[in-house]
Amino acid sequence: xRGATSAKWVVGAVIVAMAATACGGGDDSKDSAxxxxxxxxxxxTEPTAIDPYNAQESxxxxxAHNLFTGLYSATPDGxxxxxxxxxxxxxxDGKTWTFKIKSGxxxxxxxxxxxxxxxxxxxxxxxxxSASDVAYPFDGINGYKELNGGTATPxxxxxxxxxxxxxxxxxxxxxxxxxxxxxxxxxxxxxAAGPASNKAYNDAPIGNGPFKMEGxxxxxxxxxxxxxxxxxxxxxxxxxxxxxxxxxxxxxxLEYQGFQSGQFDWARMPTPQQSVAKAKYEPKKQxxxxxxxxxxxxxxxxxxAPLNNPDARKAISYAIDRDAIAKGVFxxxxxxxxxxxxxxxxxxxxxxxxxxxxxxxxxxAKEYAAKGGLKPGTVLxxxxxxxxxxxxxxxxxxxxxxDVLGLEVKLNGKPFxxxxxxxxxxxxxxxxxxxxxxxxxxxxxxxxxxxxxxSINPDESGKALGDNRGRYNNPKFDELITQARGTKDxxxxxxxxxxxEKLAVDTEQAVIPLWKRTQYRLAATDKFTNxxxxxxxxxxxxxxxxx
Amino acid sequence: MGRYVIRRLGQxxxxxxxxxxxxxxxxxxxxxxxxxxxxxxxxRDPAVVEQLRERYGLNDPLPVQYGNFVKNLAQGDLGEDYTxxxxxxxxxxxxxxxTAQLALAAIVLDIAIGLLAGLIAALFRYxxxxxxxxxxxxxxxxxxxxxxxxxxxxxxxxxxxxxxxxSDGTMKSLILPAFTLAILDAALVARLMRGTMLxxxxxxxxxxxxAKGLPRRTVLLKHVMRNSIIPVxxxxxxxxxxxxxxxxxxxxxxxxxxxxxxxxxxxxQQNNPIIIGVVSFGVGVFVLLNLIVDLLYAVLDPxxxxx
Numbered sequence: 001x002r003g004a005t006s007a008k009w010v011v012g013a014v015i016v017a018m019a020a021t022a023c024g025g026g027d028d029s030k031d032s033a034x035x036x037x038x039x040x041x042x043x044x045t046e047p048t049a050i051d052p053y054n055a056q057e058s059x060x061x062x063x064a065h066n067l068f069t070g071l072y073s074a075t076p077d078g079x080x081x082x083x084x085x086x087x088x089x090x091x092x093d094g095k096t097w098t099f100k101i102k103s104g105x106x107x108x109x110x111x112x113x114x115x116x117x118x119x120x121x122x123x124x125x126x127x128x129x130s131a132s133d134v135a136y137p138f139d140g141i142n143g144y145k146e147l148n149g150g151t152a153t154p155x156x157x158x159x160x161x162x163x164x165x166x167x168x169x170x171x172x173x174x175x176x177x178x179x180x181x182x183x184x185x186x187x188x189x190x191x192a193a194g195p196a197s198n199k200a201y202n203d204a205p206i207g208n209g210p211f212k213m214e215g216x217x218x219x220x221x222x223x224x225x226x227x228x229x230x231x232x233x234x235x236x237x238x239x240x241x242x243x244x245x246x247x248x249x250x251x252x253x254l255e256y257q258g259f260q261s262g263q264f265d266w267a268r269m270p271t272p273q274q275s276v277a278k279a280k281y282e283p284k285k286q287x288x289x290x291x292x293x294x295x296x297x298x299x300x301x302x303x304x305a306p307l308n309n310p311d312a313r314k315a316i317s318y319a320i321d322r323d324a325i326a327k328g329v330f331x332x333x334x335x336x337x338x339x340x341x342x343x344x345x346x347x348x349x350x351x352x353x354x355x356x357x358x359x360x361x362x363x364x365a366k367e368y369a370a371k372g373g374l375k376p377g378t379v380l381x382x383x384x385x386x387x388x389x390x391x392x393x394x395x396x397x398x399x400x401x402x403d404v405l406g407l408e409v410k411l412n413g414k415p416f417x418x419x420x421x422x423x424x425x426x427x428x429x430x431x432x433x434x435x436x437x438x439x440x441x442x443x444x445x446x447x448x449x450x451x452x453x454x455s456i457n458p459d460e461s462g463k464a465l466g467d468n469r470g471r472y473n474n475p476k477f478d479e480l481i482t483q484a485r486g487t488k489d490x491x492x493x494x495x496x497x498x499x500x501e502k503l504a505v506d507t508e509q510a511v512i513p514l515w516k517r518t519q520y521r522l523a524a525t526d527k528f529t530n531x532x533x534x535x536x537x538x539x540x541x542x543x544x545x546x547x
Numbered sequence: 548m549g550r551y552v553i554r555r556l557g558q559x560x561x562x563x564x565x566x567x568x569x570x571x572x573x574x575x576x577x578x579x580x581x582x583x584x585x586x587x588x589x590x591r592d593p594a595v596v597e598q599l600r601e602r603y604g605l606n607d608p609l610p611v612q613y614g615n616f617v618k619n620l621a622q623g624d625l626g627e628d629y630t631x632x633x634x635x636x637x638x639x640x641x642x643x644x645x646t647a648q649l650a651l652a653a654i655v656l657d658i659a660i661g662l663l664a665g666l667i668a669a670l671f672r673y674x675x676x677x678x679x680x681x682x683x684x685x686x687x688x689x690x691x692x693x694x695x696x697x698x699x700x701x702x703x704x705x706x707x708x709x710x711x712x713x714s715d716g717t718m719k720s721l722i723l724p725a726f727t728l729a730i731l732d733a734a735l736v737a738r739l740m741r742g743t744m745l746x747x748x749x750x751x752x753x754x755x756x757x758a759k760g761l762p763r764r765t766v767l768l769k770h771v772m773r774n775s776i777i778p779v780x781x782x783x784x785x786x787x788x789x790x791x792x793x794x795x796x797x798x799x800x801x802x803x804x805x806x807x808x809x810x811x812x813x814x815x816q817q818n819n820p821i822i823i824g825v826v827s828f829g830v831g832v833f834v835l836l837n838l839i840v841d842l843l844y845a846v847l848d849p850x851x852x853x854x
Binding site for chain 2: 043046048049056057128131132133135136148149199219220221244246247248249250254257258260261262263387415416417418420421424457459465467
């Protein structure tokens with residue numbers, strides 16, 4: 001099969017601004033504690049920031065998560081694990097959250113970690129002059145608009161009734177607010193941090209995490225972390241983590257070569273080499289594999305013909321042979337998706353909720369096409385961003401649409417920024433390839449941004465500034481999301497999210513799910529024990545031990 | 548000559564002005580908002596986009612933006628890059644040093660290998676060595692640099708483990724990328740050298756020099772070399788200029804943090820301050836090197852007068 005050269009789409013996006021879940025590694029059944037010490041080495045691409053005020057992509061999150069410990073952390077399967085939050089109270093209206101913060105822990109410069117440290121950190125992210133890219137998870141907190149817009153300085157919704165109590169007041173009910181706090185932006189910071197413009201702190205953040213910086217970030221060269229021996233929780237076992245910074249153009253190849261020559265202990269690999277690497281390293285138990293919290297899907301522009309009705313969109317979905325492309329183009333290393341919510345969210349995952357995704361069905365495709373006015377010869381725009389290695393599978397999908405439905409598919413490859421501009425424009429029609437990764441482990445983080453009418457966010461010219469670029473707009477769906485957010489009982493809430501997903505993804509086929517987000521890594525399990533992929537697709541540095 | 552240099556430097560200002568104006572217009576007409584998205588596949592929060600547009604003066608009309616750019620440039624300030632929000636001079640500084648280091652190492656290898664090979668090939672025309680050099684240079688010109696780079700890396704880094712994969716700042720880690728870069732140029736220099744030298748060797752003044760009994764060494768060094776090196780110097784000047792512009796593929800393969808990769812990434816991300824920084828530097832270097840080459844002509848060949 002051809003296949004080999006193009007399936008770079010997972011690692012292809014140079015910096016994948018995504019965070020996602022992982023379901024454990026493929027190794028270490030032996031749970032020996034290891035003898036401790038040791039230096040763990042890996043390569044990453046240059047992060048945008050490692051200071052939690054603007055750390056955003058997986059690489060920045062890796063460093064920030066090891067320098068800082070917040071209220072909660074996320075386990076690889078998307079469950080919350082309390083860290084500094086000793087106890088939590090939620091008001092019945094879901095608008096007031098009170099966190100009891102573990103007392104007596106310190107930042108590595110000796111400052112105390114208390115409620116003030118959280119208020120300081122969160123305010124620093126949202127403040128207007130910070131212009132942070134990760135302020136949006138805070139937008140449900142009272143006073144966000146004023147602080148972010150620059151009209152008020154204190155963060156009105158945050159208060160500290162006593163030194164170790166953090167009270168958060170939200171503008172609307174949100175019974176999953178605690179899950180948002182696993183994002184590194186919710187880290188506490190010491191007084192020494194100063195404002196976001198403090199360059200010294202940006203490059204050498206002082207935190208309260210399992211590791212601390214050794215020296216400053218050597219841009220485009222290296223970041224070195226050493227164990228924080230004053231850590232307030234179970235201490236890390238590694239002495240040191242040496243992070244080499246690799247160029248984005250060749251990062252995965254360098255990581256893979258570094259692993260092969262024994263210079264890295266954790267590595268991604270270029271997609272074309274994955275099957276060879278798997279054959280070589282899986283028997284040695286050095287292969288780590290996880291379906292993480294992300295989805296690859298097609299945006300269908302719901303407002304504009306020809307895909308302005310559910311039947312037409314179902315016809316497209318039925319016409320695609322996901323299995324054939326998964327095998328042919330991706331060599332079995334991508335798995336077809338039948339839902340928009342990932343399997344890592346066990347409480348809400350519904351395998352097969354998208355009926356049309358389960359299996360290619362040419363007859364049904366034609367039937368729905370006829371109903372939906374998708375006549376043979378209809379022109380269908382199919383956009384994708386170039387440079388991400390998507391060409392080959394996009395062409396395969398286009399060919400299937402031509403073969404099954406007789407559509408005249410117009411492929412439209414553009415660099416990402418241009419692609420984005422076109423997707424946002426009112427009147428854009430057809431399909432667009434897209435991907436989404438969770439920032440925190442809640443179904444809301446998929447359903448609201450991708451499908452709620454509140455996420456279309458059009459400006460005066462009609463340009464959609466939100467992430468719901470397909471402009472799916474259904475008051476019933478919006479209502480389900482609002483209801484779910486205001487439901488205290490987790491089981492009932494999960495049900496509402498499932499109902500919402502079924503409505504949007506099955507009944508109305510607002511988007512077309514394609515493939516799960518599956519991640520592969522190599523790990524030096526011959527030298528280290530307990531190496532796993534965490535929720536953010538990074539190695540679990542704080543738990544790894546040398547053999 | 549002093550006047551000549553001043554006039555050429557004055558021309559350089561004009562060239563820089565023209566280049567940056569064209570660049571500004573090009574960047575401005577590019578579709579998409581330079582601060583509209585994050586590094587990866589996500590659109591930026593519209594509120595942040597607005598804050599950043601304000602911060603970087605992107606809402607001003609183009610001439611105003613250009614005016615601010617020139618004003619800041621005069622103070623040595625190239626602005627802040629759009630992703631990490633660090634001063635461009637701080638971002639590009641170390642990259643320029645790295646690129647210069649690599650370019651210098653490559654050009655030294657170039658001259659050494661190229662001149663020597665060309666010399667041997669010309670002096671011993673049609674000998675075994677000449678044929679071998681012709682063969683090798685043809686091959687070197689034919690192989691793309693990524694093949695050479697990847698083969699060198701596979702052998703010396705992964706198989707033999709002589710050189711570290713990630714540069715540790717020592718001379719050792721400079722060898723492979725410099726060699727990869729030099730090999731193509733050295734081949735071209737060798738062929739150029741051989742060609743011009745053969746021509747000069749047939750020239751009347753060389754025959755005269757030999758006939759009047761000058762020692763062979765003097766003939767070669769004073770007459771032949773000096774006269775055949777002019778085209779080579781021209782070529783090396785241009786080649787050094789483009790080396791200083793960064794070597795994208797070699798930098799990517801050997802993780803050499805130079806301006807070539809920085810430029811490509813900046814173009815992909817529409818990180819305009821970095822693009823403008825690198826291009827202005829490149830233009831400046833090219834103009835300066837051309838001036839140096841022209842001055843060298845006068846030194847090498849007294850018949851050439853600069854005015």
